[in-house]
Amino acid sequence: MKVHVQTEVNGEAVEFLCDPTTTLLEVLRDNLGLRGSKEGCGTGDCGACSVELDGALACSCLILAAETQGRSVATAGLQCGVCTPGIVVAAKHLLEQDPNPTEEAVRYFLAGNLCRCTGYDKIIRAVLDAAAEMRGEAA
Amino acid sequence: MQGFAYEAPSSLDALRARLAAAQGAGELTQVLAGGTDLLVQMKQGQRAPGLILDIKRVGETQALTVDGESLTIGASVPAAKAKAFPLVAEAFPGLAHAIDLIGSSQIQGRASLGGNLCNASPAGDTIPALIANGFEAQILTAGGLRTLPVEAFVTGVGKNALASGEVLLALKAPVPGPRSGDAYQRFTPRTEMDIAVVGVGARLTLDDAGVIASARIALGAVAPQAFLAEAAGAALVGTRGEPEALEAAAAAAMAAAKPISDKRGSADFRRRICGVLVKRVVAQALERCTTGGAK
Numbered sequence: 001m002k003v004h005v006q007t008e009v010n011g012e013a014v015e016f017l018c019d020p021t022t023t024l025l026e027v028l029r030d031n032l033g034l035r036g037s038k039e040g041c042g043t044g045d046c047g048a049c050s051v052e053l054d055g056a057l058a059c060s061c062l063i064l065a066a067e068t069q070g071r072s073v074a075t076a077g078l079q080c081g082v083c084t085p086g087i088v089v090a091a092k093h094l095l096e097q098d099p100n101p102t103e104e105a106v107r108y109f110l111a112g113n114l115c116r117c118t119g120y121d122k123i124i125r126a127v128l129d130a131a132a133e134m135r136g137e138a139a
Numbered sequence: 140m141q142g143f144a145y146e147a148p149s150s151l152d153a154l155r156a157r158l159a160a161a162q163g164a165g166e167l168t169q170v171l172a173g174g175t176d177l178l179v180q181m182k183q184g185q186r187a188p189g190l191i192l193d194i195k196r197v198g199e200t201q202a203l204t205v206d207g208e209s210l211t212i213g214a215s216v217p218a219a220k221a222k223a224f225p226l227v228a229e230a231f232p233g234l235a236h237a238i239d240l241i242g243s244s245q246i247q248g249r250a251s252l253g254g255n256l257c258n259a260s261p262a263g264d265t266i267p268a269l270i271a272n273g274f275e276a277q278i279l280t281a282g283g284l285r286t287l288p289v290e291a292f293v294t295g296v297g298k299n300a301l302a303s304g305e306v307l308l309a310l311k312a313p314v315p316g317p318r319s320g321d322a323y324q325r326f327t328p329r330t331e332m333d334i335a336v337v338g339v340g341a342r343l344t345l346d347d348a349g350v351i352a353s354a355r356i357a358l359g360a361v362a363p364q365a366f367l368a369e370a371a372g373a374a375l376v377g378t379r380g381e382p383e384a385l386e387a388a389a390a391a392a393m394a395a396a397k398p399i400s401d402k403r404g405s406a407d408f409r410r411r412i413c414g415v416l417v418k419r420v421v422a423q424a425l426e427r428c429t430t431g432g433a434k
Contacts, residue, residue: 020191044175044179044243056217056249059245110244112243
């Protein structure tokens, strides 16, 4: 039997029918056409599918779409970049909690986001730059 | 994933009624909290329930409260929320650290302490910390509620004491008094996103004179399930945590450990690391007895 779900994605009310086994990630990509969130591993290890669910950082591959009834989902989008949308969501979540993280804190926080190109150094510097900019300091 | 029905009861009564109906109908039922272990297991075909009961809309499982003398953490409270709860961070820094070691930031946004406990991995990081801190499991049964100490709740690799039709509702522990401290440390080859080779939790309480009045040491990843190493705790009571007392506690823990050899470490290596960690964890908990931790 299909489950009827009404929820909010990126600020917009959405409604869909899905099988109980469907994950949030599948609905985002296949029903709603939001292909920023990627399936890397499907087991919660790589973070490419990161979303915020009611403000909590989470892997959308490990959430059943049915669980999102009445909740609020936020994703990030990018034309290319397997890891980037997941990293943007995670980095946003970190900077909202801690506007002035150390480099080490950024590295620990993003340990659950794998970049297959191993481009971590630029990613970490970008997050630190963004943090400085958000604090109103020259980046 | 193999097909299943999904339901999310919104009250304890509705949950109990649904469990009873499912049991009567012989439906293979699986409770869902954060899902970070469960969905992986279902995707890999290790579990194939006919009915998923999502308990996150049952208020009791989302409780995060202090009432008088005790702390209650609902079984489906996500790790990120539990570790940030002021009383957990202040009076249970060892438990907060153990929670912080679960998976990634993403996993912690969803994974629950109740799930970490029910999943009953020998290496689950929160389990030794829960045992050391004297947490008890509050279990919904067909007729009411029952409680079990966490050390009796885990019964083997991936096994727990829940009978068919029972659900873990919450974890409850006494709020520590003055001169008390806890700690948890684990050994992993990597600093992040890894599974404990050995994990050790401790909770110590001193008397007015600074002598250890009670000590609970719990060991993880050195037996089929995490357990309370009673002899290790007993070796510390009546001492001030002098080097000889720490050695005695470590020796008792090493004697109680029954590790296996696998890709993460040999049995002999695990037993030695267990002794080292017991000394470090006791020293850290002891320091917290005097520098704060408990108010």
